[in-house]
Amino acid sequence: MLFSIPIAYYVKGFSLEMSVKVGPLFNLGAFVLLGCIPTLIIHSSHYWRNKNLKLYIDEDNGLITIDQEQKLQYDLASLECTEHLALSKKRNEDGKFRIITPWSNYSYIKIKTRDQKVYKISSTVINSEDFPVELTEKKYTFWPTLF
Numbered sequence: 001m002l003f004s005i006p007i008a009y010y011v012k013g014f015s016l017e018m019s020v021k022v023g024p025l026f027n028l029g030a031f032v033l034l035g036c037i038p039t040l041i042i043h044s045s046h047y048w049r050n051k052n053l054k055l056y057i058d059e060d061n062g063l064i065t066i067d068q069e070q071k072l073q074y075d076l077a078s079l080e081c082t083e084h085l086a087l088s089k090k091r092n093e094d095g096k097f098r099i100i101t102p103w104s105n106y107s108y109i110k111i112k113t114r115d116q117k118v119y120k121i122s123s124t125v126i127n128s129e130d131f132p133v134e135l136t137e138k139k140y141t142f143w144p145t146l147f
Contacts, residue, residue: 004022004023004024005020005023006019007026008022008023008026035102039102041145042103042106042143042144042145043103043106043124045145045146046106046108046145046146049120049122049146050120050121050122050124050125050146052068053066053068053125054066054067054068055067055126057132059076059132062075062076062077063075063076064076064132066111066119068119074113076132078114079112079113079133080111080112080113080136081109081111081112081133081134081135081136082109082110082112082135082136082137082138082139083107083135083138083139084107084108084139084140084141084144085107085138085139085140085141086101086103086104086105086107086140086141086142087140087141088100089104089107089140101142103143106123106144107122107128108121108122108123108146109121109123109126109128109131109135111133120146122146
């Protein structure tokens with residue numbers, strides 16, 4: 001509202017009364033366009049990519065079973081895991097200011113096995129704190145989608 005009314009008044013040439021009426025509509029449109037639609041896209045990518053994924057973790061025996069198209073079992077120690085996070089999460093490490101986005105809580109873990117198979121497991125399935133394998137690397141991206 002702080003910016004939309006002056007933009008409508010000075011840039012578009014609306015009267016003050018009309019600017020006050022148009023300002024909330026502009027804000028609502030900006031919220032949907034910049035907040036809801038990107039979040040919906042990223043959430044749907046995480047959902048569709050991991051829709052049929054079943055993950056069984058046996059910490060006692062050190063095994064993980066990944067059941068997606070076929071059921072495969074791997075030794076936890078043999079996995080190479082990379083966490084892909086939203087860029088806003090990097091500010092916890094380097095202290096620089098980064099804007100928190102609506103999709104800041106989305107991330108995924110990329111698992112590479114010894115037989116060179118790659119799995120991407122969404123944070124909607126398992127959180128990185130709950131994952132029993134130590135993550136070897138963290139990568140940051142503005143938009144951590146699974147496409």
